[in-house]
Amino acid sequence: MNALTPVAPATPTVPVIPENAPFTPAQRAWLNGFLAGLYGAAAAAPAPAAASPAAPVEDFPWHDPAIELEERLALAEGRPMRRRLMAAMAQLDCGQCGYLCQTYAEALAEGRETSASLCVPGGKQTMKTLKALLAEAPAAAPAPVPAGPSGPKGEKVRFASAARLTGEASAKDVRHVVLDLAGSGLRYEPGDSVGVLAPNDPALVEAVVARLGATPEQAARLAEALDIARPLDRTLDLLAGAARDPAEAAALRRLADAEDGAEPADADLLDLLDAFPSARPPVADLLASLPALKPRLYSIASSPLACPTSVELCVSVVRATRRGRVRDGIASCHLGHRACAEVPLLAHVQSSHFRLPADPATPVIMVGPGTGIAPFRAFLQHRHAMGAKGPSWLFFGDQHEATDFLFRAEVEAWQQTGTLSRLSLAWSRDQARKVYVQDRMRENAADLWRWLQDGAHFYVCGDALRMAKDVDAALRGIARDEGRLDEAQARDWIVALARQGRYQRDVY
Numbered sequence: 286m287n288a289l290t291p292v293a294p295a296t297p298t299v300p301v302i303p304e305n306a307p308f309t310p311a312q313r314a315w316l317n318g319f320l321a322g323l324y325g326a327a328a329a330a331p332a333p334a335a336a337s338p339a340a341p342v343e344d345f346p347w348h349d350p351a352i353e354l355e356e357r358l359a360l361a362e363g364r365p366m367r368r369r370l371m372a373a374m375a376q377l378d379c380g381q382c383g384y385l386c387q388t389y390a391e392a393l394a395e396g397r398e399t400s401a402s403l404c405v406p407g408g409k410q411t412m413k414t415l416k417a418l419l420a421e422a423p424a425a426a427p428a429p430v431p432a433g434p435s436g437p438k439g440e441k442v443r444f445a446s447a448a449r450l451t452g453e454a455s456a457k458d459v460r461h462v463v464l465d466l467a468g469s470g471l472r473y474e475p476g477d478s479v480g481v482l483a484p485n486d487p488a489l490v491e492a493v494v495a496r497l498g499a500t501p502e503q504a505a506r507l508a509e510a511l512d513i514a515r516p517l518d519r520t521l522d523l524l525a526g527a528a529r530d531p532a533e534a535a536a537l538r539r540l541a542d543a544e545d546g547a548e549p550a551d552a553d554l555l556d557l558l559d560a561f562p563s564a565r566p567p568v569a570d571l572l573a574s575l576p577a578l579k580p581r582l583y584s585i586a587s588s589p590l591a592c593p594t595s596v597e598l599c600v601s602v603v604r605a606t607r608r609g610r611v612r613d614g615i616a617s618c619h620l621g622h623r624a625c626a627e628v629p630l631l632a633h634v635q636s637s638h639f640r641l642p643a644d645p646a647t648p649v650i651m652v653g654p655g656t657g658i659a660p661f662r663a664f665l666q667h668r669h670a671m672g673a674k675g676p677s678w679l680f681f682g683d684q685h686e687a688t689d690f691l692f693r694a695e696v697e698a699w700q701q702t703g704t705l706s707r708l709s710l711a712w713s714r715d716q717a718r719k720v721y722v723q724d725r726m727r728e729n730a731a732d733l734w735r736w737l738q739d740g741a742h743f744y745v746c747g748d749a750l751r752m753a754k755d756v757d758a759a760l761r762g763i764a765r766d767e768g769r770l771d772e773a774q775a776r777d778w779i780v781a782l783a784r785q786g787r788y789q790r791d792v793y
Contacts, residue, residue, distance in 0.1 A: 347372040348386065350749040350792055351757045354410060366422050367394035373414040375407040377749055379793050380480065380635065383579050393419065400517040402543075403576070406749070406793070409543040412518065416542070439482055439580065439631035440469040444624040445595065452688030458602040459656060459691060460621045461586075464632060467594050471632065475588050475663040476639035476791070479596055480580030482631040483619035484509050489555060496558040497568050511575040513554040514615055518543075520574040524557060527566035537561060549608065556608065581616035582635060584746060584791055586659035588667035596634075599659040599691060639744070639791045645673035648741035650733065652756050654682040654711070654722050657747025658691050660791055664744075665696075669704040677704065678736065680722040682711030722752070723759040734767035742787045749792035760788075 345368070347357035354373065361372035371390035378385045382403035384392060392398035393415065401415040443465040450459045464479070473479070485508055493513055494504045507513055518541045525537035537557075539547040549556045554575070557564070587597035602621035603614025624630065641664055642649065651661040658681055668677065679696070683689035689712075690696075699705040709725040726733060737743065745756050757779070764775040782788035 345371065345387070348376050350376040350790075351754045352376070354414065358414070365394075366418065367391045369418055370394055370415060373407070373411050373418060374404050375411060375749070377406055377793055379406060380582050381405040381579065383577070394422075400519050400576070402518040405515065412543045439480065439633040440471055441629040442466055442469050442471070442596075442632045443629055444620070444626055447600070447621050447624065450599070450691045454685075455688035456684060457655075457689065458604070458621065459689075460598075460600045460602060461692075462583075462598040462600050462620050464596050464598070464630070465594065466596055469632070471596070471634050473585055473589060473596060473634045474636070475585070475641060475667045476637045476660055477585050478582045478635045478637060478791075479585055479598065480582050480633045480635055481616050481620065482578065482580045483616040483624075485511075485513055485578070485615060486613045486618065487623075489513065489553070489613070492555050493558065496555070497565075497571070499568050503568055503572060506572060510578055511572060512578050512615075513575065514612075515576065516552070516554050516557060517574065517576055520554075520571070521557070523566050523570060523574045524561060524564040528561055528564035530561075530563040533561040533563050537564060551607065553612070555610075578615070580631070580633065582793075584656075584659040584663075585634075586662045588663050588670055590670035591666045596632075597662075599656045599662070601656050637791065639746075639789050640786075641667065642675075642742050644675075645671060646675040648676040648678070648736050648739060650678045650680075650736060650741050650743045651746075652680040652722050652726070652744065653746040654680075654752060655689075655747060656691070657745075657752070657791075660746050661744070662692050662695065665699050665704055669699060669702065674703055676706045676736070676741070678707040678709070678741075679705055680709045680711070680725055682713065682720070682722045682725070684712065684714040686710070686712045686715055721755065723755045726756065726759045727762065730763045730767050734763055737782075737787075740787075742789070743782065744789050744791075746791040747793075749790075753790060753792040 347360040357372040361369045374386035402412045404411045445463040445465045447460040447462045450461050451457050490508045521541035525534045528534035583598045586599045603617045653661045711720045711722045711725045713719045761775045764770050
């Protein structure tokens with residue numbers, strides 16, 4: 286993104302939108318007027334001619350998970366292939382691929398990465414788009430061996446506990462996971478994430494080893510080093526080339542190309558081995574085609590002021606039945622059910638842009654349903670430990686108040702002490718009409734707008750594809766209704782908030 290460029294009148298300094306920012310002249314003029322009003326100055330003026338212009342910073346206007354794929358691609362039209370590939374990603378920088386959106390795109394464009402199926406949240410839509418884009422350009426020379434990115438190795442930490450947060454009658458199994466950092470050297474701040482490298486489900490590994498006749502050394506790699514839950518398109522291509530049955534080879538190629546209706550959908554390695562028994566490449570080649578196991582990232586739910594030698598997480602255990610077999614989330618099920626204190630885990634801290642205001646008196650608005658409450662528990666715990674009394678407002682919700690009110694005792698205690706000024710709750714299944722956090726925002730539109738006009742920072746954490754989009758739409762609606770802005774002005778106002786660091790999202 287382009288940085289705001291300060292003008293230099295005597296008093297006071299007012300930021301202005303630079304000429305090369307991705308706005309029309311009318312949008313730029315409106316934003317400059319908004320910033321001038323915000324900073325209490327008259328109209329913003331251009332920088333003096335004598336000032337040395339800053340080097341232009343490349344902007345990525347498509348790098349927003351709330352923007353639909355087609356619009357992202359349109360925003361990247363005319364850019365180099367590496368940027369068009371980036372626009373096809375899910376824009377979450379979630380790390381599940383072992384890259385960020387930008388670096389994954391660059392690796393594909395340069396031939397350092399050979400798989401177009403690494404973007405898990407983007408799914409088939411992203412994979413098909415990446416393949417179509419790559420087909421437009423001359424193929425870059427691939428790396429001699431398809432080696433995945435080398436993610437952080439991590440430091441050894443000790444698993445301490447995984448107490449259940451949701452009630453027994455809840456449809457969800459959410460765990461309060463505590464990791465002991467003593468001796469690891471790891472440090473964190475509220476808003477950071479922790480990456481945990483967990484082994485595969487032993488039962489799944491045992492079944493795959495039995496189908497392949499793998500050696501003990503190969504079995505160990507399948508257990509500890511390779512992702513057998515998410516085979517890549519290159520794995521499917523390898524299986525298709527080895528299939529002795531032409532029908533199985535054709536079906537595998539349809540899966541590799543992400544064709545609509547191709548089965549088995551969302552297959553793990555065991556699914557493929559069972560569905561295509563004639564596809565048996567050499568085991569060493571098959572293992573080389575699989576992606577490396579990568580750390581799973583979780584938003585940290587604790588403050589180092591309250592937990593100086595540990596880190597706490599809010600983990601939803603992923604477990605589902607598909608084609609008659611129970612599928613476990615790799616890291617969530619390990620942390621929730623299999624981890625023990627005697628076997629260390631590898632973990633690393635990923636620093637984040639998601640930060641509390643430097644001034645504890647600045648108002649904060651936090652929107653985090655479900656496990657999205659994690660960083661806000663860290664924020665509130667931190668502010669409580671500091672004795673901060675600045676206004677704070679939490680929007681939280683889930684299915685049922687009786688079973689899904691995560692960290693209820695702490696939240697209510699923070700209300701009583703004044704650490705939390707306001708609490709808006711949304712229980713989607715406790716009445717006939719479903720109620721979500723964005724509905725509570727609309728109900729409190731006038732107060733929300735007043736807080737934002739008073740300089741509040743607005744934070745969102747949770748699901749990017751549904752909740753975060755709905756919250757963004759609700760915020761724009763509040764800007765239109767309460768601020769009397771038209772659609773373009775509301776969008777520009779939100780862009781200005783984000784560029785001031787006052788609208789931050791931790792979405793996945």
